[in-house]
Amino acid sequence: MSLDKEKIKHVAKLARISVDDAKVESLTKDLNSIFKFIEQLNELNTDKVEPLTSILNQSLRSRKDEISDGKIREKVLKNSPKENEEFFVVPKVVE
Amino acid sequence: MSKEKFDYFIKGEKGKYEVVIGLEVHAQVLSKSKLFSGSSTKFGADPNNQVSLIDSAFPGMLPVINEECVKQAVRTGLGLNAKINNYSVFDRKNYFYADLPQGYQISQYKNPIVGEGKVLLDMPYGSKEIGIERLHLEQDAGKSIHDMDPSNTYVDLNRSGIALMEIVSKPDLRSPDEVNAYIKKLRSIMRYLGTCDGNMQEGSLRADVNVSVRKEGDKNFGTRCEIKNVNSIKFMQMAIEYEAARQVELIENGKVIDQETRLFDTKKNETRSMRSKEDAHDYRYFPDPDLLPLKLEQKLIDDLKKTLPELPDKKKERFIKEYGLNAYEANVLVSEKEISDYYEEVAKLSDKKLAATWMMGDLFAMLNDKGLDISKSPISAKHFAELVQSIKSGEISGRIAKEVFEIMLETGENPKKIIESKGLKQQSDPKELEKMINEILTKNKAKVDQYKSGKEKLFGFFVGQVMKSSGGKANPQLTNEILKKLLKG
Numbered sequence: 271m272s273l274d275k276e277k278i279k280h281v282a283k284l285a286r287i288s289v290d291d292a293k294v295e296s297l298t299k300d301l302n303s304i305f306k307f308i309e310q311l312n313e314l315n316t317d318k319v320e321p322l323t324s325i326l327n328q329s330l331r332s333r334k335d336e337i338s339d340g341k342i343r344e345k346v347l348k349n350s351p352k353e354n355e356e357f358f359v360v361p362k363v364v365e
Numbered sequence: 366m367s368k369e370k371f372d373y374f375i376k377g378e379k380g381k382y383e384v385v386i387g388l389e390v391h392a393q394v395l396s397k398s399k400l401f402s403g404s405s406t407k408f409g410a411d412p413n414n415q416v417s418l419i420d421s422a423f424p425g426m427l428p429v430i431n432e433e434c435v436k437q438a439v440r441t442g443l444g445l446n447a448k449i450n451n452y453s454v455f456d457r458k459n460y461f462y463a464d465l466p467q468g469y470q471i472s473q474y475k476n477p478i479v480g481e482g483k484v485l486l487d488m489p490y491g492s493k494e495i496g497i498e499r500l501h502l503e504q505d506a507g508k509s510i511h512d513m514d515p516s517n518t519y520v521d522l523n524r525s526g527i528a529l530m531e532i533v534s535k536p537d538l539r540s541p542d543e544v545n546a547y548i549k550k551l552r553s554i555m556r557y558l559g560t561c562d563g564n565m566q567e568g569s570l571r572a573d574v575n576v577s578v579r580k581e582g583d584k585n586f587g588t589r590c591e592i593k594n595v596n597s598i599k600f601m602q603m604a605i606e607y608e609a610a611r612q613v614e615l616i617e618n619g620k621v622i623d624q625e626t627r628l629f630d631t632k633k634n635e636t637r638s639m640r641s642k643e644d645a646h647d648y649r650y651f652p653d654p655d656l657l658p659l660k661l662e663q664k665l666i667d668d669l670k671k672t673l674p675e676l677p678d679k680k681k682e683r684f685i686k687e688y689g690l691n692a693y694e695a696n697v698l699v700s701e702k703e704i705s706d707y708y709e710e711v712a713k714l715s716d717k718k719l720a721a722t723w724m725m726g727d728l729f730a731m732l733n734d735k736g737l738d739i740s741k742s743p744i745s746a747k748h749f750a751e752l753v754q755s756i757k758s759g760e761i762s763g764r765i766a767k768e769v770f771e772i773m774l775e776t777g778e779n780p781k782k783i784i785e786s787k788g789l790k791q792q793s794d795p796k797e798l799e800k801m802i803n804e805i806l807t808k809n810k811a812k813v814d815q816y817k818s819g820k821e822k823l824f825g826f827f828v829g830q831v832m833k834s835s836g837g838k839a840n841p842q843l844t845n846e847i848l849k850k851l852l853k854g
Contacts, residue, residue, distance in 0.1 A: 284647055286461060323454055323652040329660035330455075335396050335433035338403030339417035346413055346421045346522070356412045357510070357519035360463045364511050364518075 273301050369489040373540030374581060375613045381581040382616075384609040385589075386544055386574065387536035390551060391529045392561040393505065393569040394437045400504055400528035401428030401471065408567050412521040420526040422466035427655055434528040435659065437560040438478050438502050439669050441530055444554045444676055445497050447482025449666050453501075455656040458648045464507035464520050472531075474650040477501035478659065484534075484554070485678055486546040487696055495547055496535035505529050524568075530561070536575065536586065541602035548572070548598050549700070553677050557702045571596045576608045578616070587612065588622040592629050592636055604629040608636050680705055688717040697725055703740045714750035716757040723753055727770055744773050752780040760784065761791050762841050764832075793840040798831075799847050801839075805830045806851060816852060824848065 275294050278301065282289045289297060343356070352359035374381040399406055402419035419426040442449050454476040457469040479500035486493045507525040509518050532551065538544050552563035552570060563570050577589035590608060595601045608627070615622050627636040675683070677699045684695040684705075698708045698721060711720045728749065732739060752769060755761045761769060761784055772783045784790055792798055805827065806813050816823040827848050831839050 280647075284459070284461075284649070321652075324657050326657060328657055330430055330657045332432040332435065333403070333429045335398055335431050336403060337398050337405045339398075339419075340404035340415045342418075343411075343413045343416070346416045346418070352517065354519070357513075357521060358413070358463075359514070359517050359519055362511065362514075362516055362518050363463050363509065 273298055273305065371488070371490045371539070373542065375578060375609050377613045377617045379617055382578045382609070382613050383581050383583070384539060384605065385536050385577045385579065385586055386538035386540075386605060387589075388532075388534045388538065388544065388547065388575070389573040390532040390534075390548070391505075391571045391573075392441075392532060392551070392555060392563075394434050394502075394528035394530055395560055395562055396431055396433045396437060396528060398431055399526040400431055400434050400502065402526055404526065406527050408564075410523055412519075413523060416522040416525065420466075420522055422468070428471065428653075430656070430659070431528065434502060435478070435661070436665075436669060437528075438500060438530055439661070439666055440558050440673065441532075441555060441560045442479030442482065442500055443666075443670050443673055444558045444560075445479070445482035445484060445500065445532070447497055447500065448480035449661065450476065450478055450480055451661045451663065451666075452476060453478040453659045453661075455502075455653045455659070456650045457653045458503075458650055460648060462506070462509075463518055464509045464522070464525070466507070466522065466525065470504050470506065471653055471656070472503035472650075473501035476658075478661075484547065484550050486543060486550055487692070488543065488546060493537075493543065495537045495543075498533040498535050500530055500532045503529050503531055536577075536589075541605050544574070544601055544605065545598050548601070550677070553700055557674055557676050559674075565597055568596060572601060574601055574604060574608075576605055576612070577622075578609050578612045587616075588624050590622065590624065590636070591626050593626055593639065595629050600629060600631055603634055604636055607634065611636065674702075684708075688712055688721070690718070690721050694721045694725065701739070703738065707739050707742070707746050710746035711750040711753065714747065715753035719757050720750065720753045723756070723766075724749070727767065731770075731774065743777065744770075748773060748779050755780055755784060759791060759793055759840060759842075761789055762837070762839075764837055764841075765789050765791065768837075789838065791840045792835050792838045793843060795843060795847065798839060798843055799851070801834060802827075802831055802844070802847050802851060805834060813852065824852075827852070 275298055278294050278297050279289070282294075347354070347358065350358040350360075374383060376382075393406075394400070396406060398404060399417075399420065402417040404417045404420055405415045407415065419428060439449055453473055455471050456474040458472045458474070459469040461468060477499045481499070482497035484495045484497060486495060505524045505527040507520050507522040509520055511518055513519050534547065538547060548570070552561075555561040556563050561569060565571075571594055574592045574595055575589045576592065577587040579585065579587045590612070592604045592608060595604055607629075612622050623638075626639045628639045629636050680699045681692075681695045684690050684698060685692065690698070697704075699705045708720065708724055711724065728742070728744070731744075732742060735743075737743075752766060752773065755769070756763060756766045769780050769783050769789060772778070772787070773780060776783070809827075809830065812823055812826060816827075828841075828844060831844050831848070832841075
């Protein structure tokens with residue numbers, strides 16, 4: 271798999287990272303060499319191997335269904351871009 | 366009921382088109398706290414008051430799964446006759462939006478908690494099976510409010526992180542009516558199970574609707590469009606009708622349908638493209654490193670299976686067998702658990718068939734009129750059963766029963782008392798009735814002669830006279846019999 275400049279720009283956009291054209295050039299080179307390195311793994315036949323999602327052979331830890339959190343609006347809203355007592359206020363997003 | 370034939374097609378210039386519909390229903394899990402945090406799920410709280418640092422995605426916070434939400438998903442899966450997966454995985458679905466603070470939604474992609482199942486629909490043209498593709502658990506997003514400020518969007522994260530079950534159907538639905546029946550059936554099953562309250566006004570049940578069309582008889586599916594987040598059955602039906610017609614028009618004009626996400630505009634009654642979602646399909650799913658795979662012991666699944674309540678399909682069968690109801694009656698009476706409970710209480714104390722008729726008639730009309738659920742019925746099941754029994758025993762006529770019903774509504778008194786105190790008992794003494802009828806016939810000699818010379822329509826007139834002079838209390842059946850006898854002579 272190789273990445274072209276369009277793909278790099280697309281991924282950057284999805285990640286909300288701004289990259290200028292010069293950066294795209296160097297990123298394409300860097301990422302392609304990283305991919306090349308990773309692609310060595312394709313030499314192995316993994317047809318019958320399930321993808322490993324965790325190295326811990328455990329199941330998910332769970333909790334009881336109890337209300338134990340919330341009611342901390344002031345704390346939560348501290349990082350809102352604009353001041354408001356009840357809501358997060360962000361630049362208008364409309365469909 | 367006579368079997369009708371399925372007939373929902375879009376007629377174009379060049380033939381008939383079949384509409385193919387699949388639904389992704391988002392059902393809010395009934396639980397006290399959220400899927401991965403201990404904040405409350407209660408509806409209608411002050412904005413951002415049910416938000417933890419997890420729900421608002423502060424750095425370093427770790428999600429811990431709510432075991433009840435897992436059980437609710439398993440129960441729902443069992444209720445949908447579906448395969449429960451002992452092994453499932455939570456993934457991150459990445460997209461960027463103001464009401465999604467994490468920048469990703471925790472969902473399940475490759476390995477959902479519930480696999481294939483099925484739901485049965487009763488349509489006028491017979492029973493139809495709708496396949497369920499899968500059910501998975503995921504987080505809800507927050508709520509964006511656009512109309513509080515001309516230049517800003519306000520975000521309330523109370524809903525953020527609440528557990529949803531996404532129930533994906535196979536593309537087995539073929540008309541807005543089938544969609545209506547399907548949603549109602551899903552809702553009914555989940556309400557029986559207590560896994561989702563099904564409250565569409567509060568957004569507990571919403572759906573994405575996938576629509577495509579194809580020429581009647583075609584085996585291949587057409588290109589589909591997805592209509593996002595429709596929150597009422599009526600809107601779903603309107604959106605499907607609009608969208609199917611739009612697609613047929615494109616095809617007939619030799620144009621191509623783009624596979625895209627569309628929005629249903631409830632004011633203009635049309636769907637339109639959501640350009641902003643163009644990149645949104647690039648979700649870059651990957652297993653959430655904060656969450657280990659979810660492994661379910663078979664014993665847990667078996668135990669949950671044992672505690673499931675009787676579900677609508679089974680109950681319907683039983684109602685037909687045990688109470689002698691027809692399929693239509695049974696269907697209506699099992700549609701909501703509360704209705705079926707009320708009916709069973711009434712049926713135990715009175716005539717089963719008559720109870721069904723009166724419930725579906727006067728009681729439902731009254732509840733509908735007052736906008737009440739049956740659980741809030743001003744007439745108790747016990748009193749209603751007494752009323753039904755009074756009709757059955759011939760103590761009062763159906764007409765008088767309607768009167769008694771009204772008084773019960775007003776006073777809350779039991780029907781026996783009302784019948785007695787108001788002297789509403791039916792006149793069922795044949796001798797007295799005969800005497801009264803004789804008097805009426807004598808008074809209306811001319812009409813009797815007309816009747817005898819062939820004007821049989823006058824029979825109704827005589828019945829009317831008897832009812833009038835008895836104040837509606839004459840036993841109608843007996844009146845008919847005696848009238849016939851006397852008019853013959």
